[in-house]
Amino acid sequence: MIPTLLKPPASRPSPERSPLDNRLLATLTDVAYARLRPHLESVELALGSSLYEPGSLLRHAYFPTTSIVSLLYVMNDGGSAEIAVVGNDGVVGTSLFLGGGSTSSRAIVQNAGFAYRIKVPALMAEFDLHGELQLLLLRYTQALLTQMVQTAACNRHHALDRQFCRWLLLSLDRLPSHELTMTEKLMANMLGVTVAQVTTLADDLQALGLLTHKGGQIRVVDRAGLEQKSCECYGVVKTETDRLLPPRGALLTAA
Numbered sequence: 702m703i704p705t706l707l708k709p710p711a712s713r714p715s716p717e718r719s720p721l722d723n724r725l726l727a728t729l730t731d732v733a734y735a736r737l738r739p740h741l742e743s744v745e746l747a748l749g750s751s752l753y754e755p756g757s758l759l760r761h762a763y764f765p766t767t768s769i770v771s772l773l774y775v776m777n778d779g780g781s782a783e784i785a786v787v788g789n790d791g792v793v794g795t796s797l798f799l800g801g802g803s804t805s806s807r808a809i810v811q812n813a814g815f816a817y818r819i820k821v822p823a824l825m826a827e828f829d830l831h832g833e834l835q836l837l838l839l840r841y842t843q844a845l846l847t848q849m850v851q852t853a854a855c856n857r858h859h860a861l862d863r864q865f866c867r868w869l870l871l872s873l874d875r876l877p878s879h880e881l882t883m884t885e886k887l888m889a890n891m892l893g894v895t896v897a898q899v900t901t902l903a904d905d906l907q908a909l910g911l912l913t914h915k916g917g918q919i920r921v922v923d924r925a926g927l928e929q930k931s932c933e934c935y936g937v938v939k940t941e942t943d944r945l946l947p948p949r950g951a952l953l954t955a956a
Contacts, residue, residue, distance in 0.1 A: 718743070720817045722766035722877065724790045725837055728947055733833050740823035746770070746816055749887055752793055752808040759803060761818040762794035768814030769875050771891050773807045782856070782893035783868075785848045786811065788875020790942065795842045797821055798828050798835075811872065811891060812881055840945040847941040855934040861894065865902045866931035868892060869912075871938060873921060881919040906930070 720741050721727040726734065746752070746768045753759055755775055763770065769788040773781040784806065787793050793816075796804040827834045848871070855864055868891070872881055885903075889896045903914045911923045911930065921927055928935065 718766050718815050720764065720766070722789055723764040723792075723817065724946065725792055725841060726764055726817070728837055729833060733827065737819065737823070737827055737834070740819045741817040742819070744816055744818050746810040746813060748810055748813040748883060750810045752810070753804070754807055755805050756803055759794050759797055759821065761820055762792050762797055762824050763816045763818045764792050765789055765816040765875070766814065767877055768810060768816050769812035769872055769881075770816075771809050771811040773809060773891070774805070775807050780893070781807065781890060783891040784852055785845055786868075786871050786875060787845070788812075788872070789877065790875050790946070791841050791845065792838065795838070795845060797824065798838055799842065809887075809890075811887065812876060812883055814876075837946075844938075844942040844945045848938045851934045851938050855932060856893075859932040859934065861892075861898065862902055862905065863930065863932040865892065865899075866906070866927050867935040869919070869921065870927060870931055870935045873924075874939065879921045879924070882917055883919075884917045 720734075720738065726737070726741075729737070741764070744763075746763075746765075752763060752770060765788050767789070769786055770793045771783045772785045772787065772793075773783050775781045793808050796802065828838065829835075855867060859867075869881070873879060885896050885899045888899045892899065903912070903919065906912050906927070907914055909926065909930075911926045912919055912921045914920070
């Protein structure tokens with residue numbers, strides 16, 4: 702089992718952050734947000750840490766702001782593959798409000814940063830009002846399911862270099878910057894490939910002038926070029942997410 706490395710916010714100065722840096726929380730009206738705000742706790746998520754393991758009872762939901770969390774399916778032999786990524790676009794812990802309470806997947810911090818967590822009773826109290834939070838979370842779950850389905854299709858039908866570009870773009874869309882900080886070993890685990898394959902993929906994209914990578918730092922320098930190298934799956938996921946969720950700070954409607 703991967704040890705949980707969740708830790709409280711460091712005492713050192715850090716960039717200003719707010720729950721409203723999360724797209725879902727930023728969509729809530731002032732009234733709904735005011736009810737949730739006292740229950741939101743800022744936490745720092747360390748790279749590679751586990752938020753939950755398969756079958757574990759979930760006690761919190763997490764709204765990432767500057768971090769990314771990968772949802773992975775774990776095989777009996779210990780192997781794993783990523784099925785979705787969650788960043789400042791969403792929430793980790795959808796099984797809570799779908800009635801499961803636990804899940805068969807593993808949630809691993811892919812990119813270190815901050816998130817806001819909320820205890821299950823506080824989240825469900827707002828969800829059970831059958832108001833905007835419920836509608837928002839259910840729409841987000843539909844977008845997440847689209848990502849999972851498209852990932853499965855992509856892994857089956859598209860070349861590894863195109864999968865890698867799709868994965869980079871989906872990750873970057875869920876961060877406030879153009880940089881990813883993670884080891885090649887962790888990237889390999891996310892993609893279900895070897896470290897050598899990840900190194901080759903990153904080297905090839907760097908040779909094309911699309912990104913730079915060194916010491917676990919990936920910086921995209923040509924976003925348009927990366928999109929051209931990606932497969933159709935990235936566009937499908939982005940289009941559906943934008944259709945279901947309003948822009949940051951915009952009001953959600955039932956239509």
